Amino acid sequence: MSAANEERTVTCIVCPSGCRIKVGIEGSEIVRISGNQCKRGADYARAEVTQPMRVLTTTVRLEDGRLLPVKTASPIPKVLLFDAVKELSGVRVKAPVKIGQVIYSNVAGTGVDVVTTRSWN
CATH class of the missing domain: 3.10.530.10 (CPE0013-like)
Structure with a gap:
C-alpha cells in the first residue's frame, strides 16, 4: 500500500478478547475496519487511529x-x-x-x- 493508502493494525483493549483490528485508511479517511468482534472494538480502533487517548x-x-x-x-x-x-x-x-x-x-x-x-x- 502507498502512503495515501495504508492499513494499521490495532489491538483492542476494550475487553479481554484482545481483537487484532485492521483499519484501512485512504488519504485521511478510514475506509474499512475488520477483525473486531463487537461494535465497541470498531469504535476503539477508529479512535485509536484518529486521536489516541490515555489515562495518565x-x-x-x-x-x-x-x-x-x-x-x-x-x-x-x-x-x-x-x-x-x-x-x-x-x-x-x-x-x-x-x-x-x-x-x-x-x-x-x-x-x-x-x-x-x-x-x-
Missing part, C-alpha cells in the same frame, strides 16, 4: 517529599502526556488528602482534572 498515571510530591500517586480523571490525548507530566512535575500537595480528591485542574489545557489514587494523612 503518575506521582506528584507531597510537601514533605513523599510521592503521592495520581491519575487523570478521564483520558487525555496521547500527544499531550509528556506536557501533562512536565506540568505536574512542579506540583506540591499538602497532606492530608483523600482518594479521588482533585489536586490539579485542566492539566495540559485538556479540561481534565488530576485526582489522587490513595488517601494520605
